[in-house]
Amino acid sequence: MPATRCSARTVSSCGVWWIRRDLRLADNEALRGASQADALLPVYCLDPAAVLHRRTQSSHGGLGIPRLGPWRARLLLQSLASLHTDLARLQGAAGGPQPPPPPPPPPAAAPHAGQGGPTGAGAVPPGGAGEGPQARAQAGSGAAGGGVVAGGVGAGGGGGGGLVFRAGPAHEVLPGLLEGVLGANPQLRHVALHLHAEPLGGAGGAGAEAGAEAHVAGALREWAERHGLSLSVVKHWDRTLYHPDDLPYSLYEGHTAEQPAAASRPDLPDLQDPAWYRHLPPTMTRFRKATQPACPVRPSHPPPLWLPPLPAPFGGTPSEANLAHRTELNGAAAAGGGRTPPSSSPSSAVAAGPHEASDSSHVGRIPCTVRQLYEHVPGAASALERLQELTGRQYGAVVDDHVGAATASPGPHSAFPFAAGEAEALRRLRHYVWGPGGAAGADTGAGAGPGVASSSAGAGTGEAAAGPGSEQEPATPPPLASYTNTRALAVGLDASTKLSPFLALGCITPRTVHREVESARAAAGPGSPLSAECDWLQMHLLIRDYFTLSAIREGAQLFSDGDGGGEAGWSHDLSAFRRWASGRTGLPFVDASLRELGGSGWTSNRGRQNAASMLTKDLRLDWRWGAELFECLLLDGDEAVNAANWRSVAGVGSAQGPDDRRFKTVTQGMEYDPDAVLAATWLPELAALPAHLRHQPWAATEQERGQYALYGMYDSTPYGSRGPAVDGADAAGDSAAGYPPPMVDPATHVGVVKGQQGGGGRQAQGGETGRPKSGAAGGRRRGNRAKAAPQEAAGAAGADSPRSVEA
Numbered sequence: 153m154p155a156t157r158c159s160a161r162t163v164s165s166c167g168v169w170w171i172r173r174d175l176r177l178a179d180n181e182a183l184r185g186a187s188q189a190d191a192l193l194p195v196y197c198l199d200p201a202a203v204l205h206r207r208t209q210s211s212h213g214g215l216g217i218p219r220l221g222p223w224r225a226r227l228l229l230q231s232l233a234s235l236h237t238d239l240a241r242l243q244g245a246a247g248g249p250q251p252p253p254p255p256p257p258p259p260a261a262a263p264h265a266g267q268g269g270p271t272g273a274g275a276v277p278p279g280g281a282g283e284g285p286q287a288r289a290q291a292g293s294g295a296a297g298g299g300v301v302a303g304g305v306g307a308g309g310g311g312g313g314g315l316v317f318r319a320g321p322a323h324e325v326l327p328g329l330l331e332g333v334l335g336a337n338p339q340l341r342h343v344a345l346h347l348h349a350e351p352l353g354g355a356g357g358a359g360a361e362a363g364a365e366a367h368v369a370g371a372l373r374e375w376a377e378r379h380g381l382s383l384s385v386v387k388h389w390d391r392t393l394y395h396p397d398d399l400p401y402s403l404y405e406g407h408t409a410e411q412p413a414a415a416s417r418p419d420l421p422d423l424q425d426p427a428w429y430r431h432l433p434p435t436m437t438r439f440r441k442a443t444q445p446a447c448p449v450r451p452s453h454p455p456p457l458w459l460p461p462l463p464a465p466f467g468g469t470p471s472e473a474n475l476a477h478r479t480e481l482n483g484a485a486a487a488g489g490g491r492t493p494p495s496s497s498p499s500s501a502v503a504a505g506p507h508e509a510s511d512s513s514h515v516g517r518i519p520c521t522v523r524q525l526y527e528h529v530p531g532a533a534s535a536l537e538r539l540q541e542l543t544g545r546q547y548g549a550v551v552d553d554h555v556g557a558a559t560a561s562p563g564p565h566s567a568f569p570f571a572a573g574e575a576e577a578l579r580r581l582r583h584y585v586w587g588p589g590g591a592a593g594a595d596t597g598a599g600a601g602p603g604v605a606s607s608s609a610g611a612g613t614g615e616a617a618a619g620p621g622s623e624q625e626p627a628t629p630p631p632l633a634s635y636t637n638t639r640a641l642a643v644g645l646d647a648s649t650k651l652s653p654f655l656a657l658g659c660i661t662p663r664t665v666h667r668e669v670e671s672a673r674a675a676a677g678p679g680s681p682l683s684a685e686c687d688w689l690q691m692h693l694l695i696r697d698y699f700t701l702s703a704i705r706e707g708a709q710l711f712s713d714g715d716g717g718g719e720a721g722w723s724h725d726l727s728a729f730r731r732w733a734s735g736r737t738g739l740p741f742v743d744a745s746l747r748e749l750g751g752s753g754w755t756s757n758r759g760r761q762n763a764a765s766m767l768t769k770d771l772r773l774d775w776r777w778g779a780e781l782f783e784c785l786l787l788d789g790d791e792a793v794n795a796a797n798w799r800s801v802a803g804v805g806s807a808q809g810p811d812d813r814r815f816k817t818v819t820q821g822m823e824y825d826p827d828a829v830l831a832a833t834w835l836p837e838l839a840a841l842p843a844h845l846r847h848q849p850w851a852a853t854e855q856e857r858g859q860y861a862l863y864g865m866y867d868s869t870p871y872g873s874r875g876p877a878v879d880g881a882d883a884a885g886d887s888a889a890g891y892p893p894p895m896v897d898p899a900t901h902v903g904v905v906k907g908q909q910g911g912g913g914r915q916a917q918g919g920e921t922g923r924p925k926s927g928a929a930g931g932r933r934r935g936n937r938a939k940a941a942p943q944e945a946a947g948a949a950g951a952d953s954p955r956s957v958e959a
């Protein structure tokens with residue numbers, strides 16, 4: 153038995169990390185705060201309110217579907233498993249730095265083609281690193297040289313580690329857990345609860361978690377008083393790039409500083425109206441101008457190298473040696489000498505059984521399937537049924553799939569074919585910013601960038617020397633280098649960053665993304681064209697901030713119906729909604745996007761905008777129904793960001809902009825998916841058609857009608873009154889005849905394809921005249937957005953950025 157065990161110390165303080173959407177070790181204020189105590193109790197509470205809606209979203213009631221749909225639930229479980237393994241590795245690790253173990257064997261196959269492949273510490277082939285200290289030591293092997301502690305559960309540490317998973321609202325779960333801790337640690341004197349605040353999580357907030365934070369604080373206070381303990385409750389905020397406390401104005405209307413902040417900030421640009429500085433500016437452009445120059449981005453913190461162990465009865469007790477060692481290790485990490493990325497892969501963690509990775513039966517069991525998760529929540533099964541009914545899709549395979557299975561459920565067509573968790577988030581970020589091989593930077597320490605890895609970086613992996621920037625490898629431009637041109641495309645793994653699911657679950661912070669991008673900018677040097685791409689990516693982080701902050705400001709009004717429904721108000725025609733939700737509107741770009749969403753949990757920003765426009769501007773259906781379906785299905789579903797985006801497209805509330813943000817969806821498809829790849833992939837009925845007909849099958853010539861059996865599909869029957877609805881419409885199977893005619897006049901969805909005006913341009917019309925001259929390839933192959941200076945693009949009613957907030 154290691155000597156450290158003999159000198160076990162009593163636990164007089166316990167830090168509780170109430171894990172919410174901050175599933176990471178690095179740059180995590182709540183974890184840092186809770187780790188100051190003798191013991192650390194990381195707890196994830198599966199609150200039924202996070203799985204099912206508590207609120208009624210529209211005046212006509214909600215849809216009755218899960219708030220946490222199967223795709224995101226799966227990603228959540230994987231991320232929890234990954235975090236569990238990382239915690240088990242670090243909590244109570246003892247014995248000091250270990251010599252780096254031999255490099256792990258190269259994985260049999262790169263799990264994600266095009267992403268640079270797994271590299272270094274995080275690259276644990278599915279099922280490759282299983283149980284046991286040796287496996288875990290290997291999992292940590294790529295960390296900064298000399299900084300990794302092989303340890304964790306069963307590895308001779310001063311106690312076990314891992315997260316405690318419990319089903320139930322936190323205000324019920326946490327006092328119960330602490331009762332057990334107190335029973336096993338009679339010397340306990342102080343409990344410190346650290347949590348990451350949710351945008352809508354405060355008392356009186358609008359979201360389903362409204363009041364949760366206040367409830368928990370109240371319940372713990374009552375518990376602590378009863379036992380004569382001292383309690384501190386500390387809320388942290390890492391969700392946005394800019395910390396709300398640093399903004400040069402108040403978020404809330406009605407809050408008036410004595411002087412407008414602008415008066416004391418002559419360095420701020422003159423935005424004409426000083427009142428903007430008192431409140432969250434009413435448009436994105438003004439927000440950017442008022443915020444960027446005035447607000448620092450706070451530094452992001454490296455991951456800890458040591459964490460206090462779980463308290464008894466969940467784990468062991470810390471030892472004097474452990475505690476002394478904490479200071480040494482974390483001090484080194486803070487000094488940048490050993491940024492150790494989390495090293496687990498969710499697949500390895502789950503393949504071994506995430507819960508079984510703990511040595512204590514007291515540590516709660518993370519469900520291994522989405523069905524197990526749903527079983528904790530009464531009503532979830534029927535909500536899933538309802539979702540299936542609305543989308544016309546069965547989710548059995550997804551909910552029953554073991555989350556650690558090597559074959560990812562999202563399937564071969566997923567635009568988000570990534571694993572979950574912090575290490576994967578970092579790999580994706582580095583790949584996007586530095587290019588193929590840049591994921592090796594995931595092992596080098598954030599911000600270091602490839603080619604400038606510290607000497608300790610990649611120890612044991614051999615990756616650092618082969619990274620980009622080295623002589624062996626020709627420089628391949630990173631995806632970031634073409635972000636401006638590709639970001640708006642509807643297809644393409646590297647068209648956009650695909651970071652939003654990681655950001656939504658908190659596997660990575662916007663600060664970390666920002667810092668990495670700044671490193672790339674610095675490495676590229678002054679005047680490099682990459683700088684504009686960096687600006688444009690950071691602009692989108694700003695949009696996320698703006699929408700999140702807007703949601704906070706809206707509070708209870710976030711889900712008000714606004715007046716966007718027009719005089720008649722919003723329609724609640726459920727049958728029309730079903731056609732939309734199941735991707736059977738008859739407008740291929742909208743349908744393909746919606747079926748992609750239903751079938752994989754992802755669709756592009758462009759697809760989302762067009763689908764939302766169709767729902768609100770053509771069908772005049774209640775935007776909250778659309779928002780509810782999106783929040784359920786999206787891998788990156790985020791209540792605040794989602795609702796704010798929907799409000800923006802629907803034109804409701806204070807974010808209202810131009811009256812009509814209606815998208816011509818056929819033209820949009822031609823511009824952002826010229827080869828109609830999305831339709832070919834997700835609309836089997838149209839897959840056999842040539843690309844130009846996949847954009848608008850009704851535009852077939854007489855000859856094409858015969859050739860592709862399109863006769864009878866598009867006759868003169870008024871739109872919307874015929875054609876297969878989702879219920880029982882598939883008689884014609886996956887042939888073109890099985891594809892429904894448009895619910896609305898398709899001519900109103902065709903406009904000028906940008907970039908084709910003038911000489912080579914054409915006025916794309918509905919009906920017979922809408923054929924591109926040279927097939928779909930006649931459309932632009934690249935995103936339509938010109939390489940505008942980000943500043944201008946941000947200020948314009950850009951195709952990417954929410955127009956209404958740019959007004």
Ligand SMILES: Cc1cc2nc3c(=O)[nH]c(=O)nc-3n(C[C@H](O)[C@H](O)[C@H](O)COP(=O)(O)OP(=O)(O)OC[C@H]3O[C@@H](n4cnc5c(N)ncnc54)[C@H](O)[C@@H]3O)c2cc1C
Nearest residue numbers: 648649650651652692693696757760761788789790794797
């Ligand atoms: C109707 C509708 C609903 C949406 N719902 C969500 C949602 O629930 N969660 C979510 O994260 N995004 C949502 N978005 C915004 C946007 O579609 C996604 O953030 C983006 O497509 C994610 O892809 P990416 O990570 O590759 O983004 P990139 O283009 O690479 O952008 C980088 C990051 O910037 C942020 N970002 C970019 N565009 C937006 C935007 N319009 N609003 C907020 N943040 C943005 C994201 O965090 C993203 O990861 C929605 C958009 C619409 C039109």
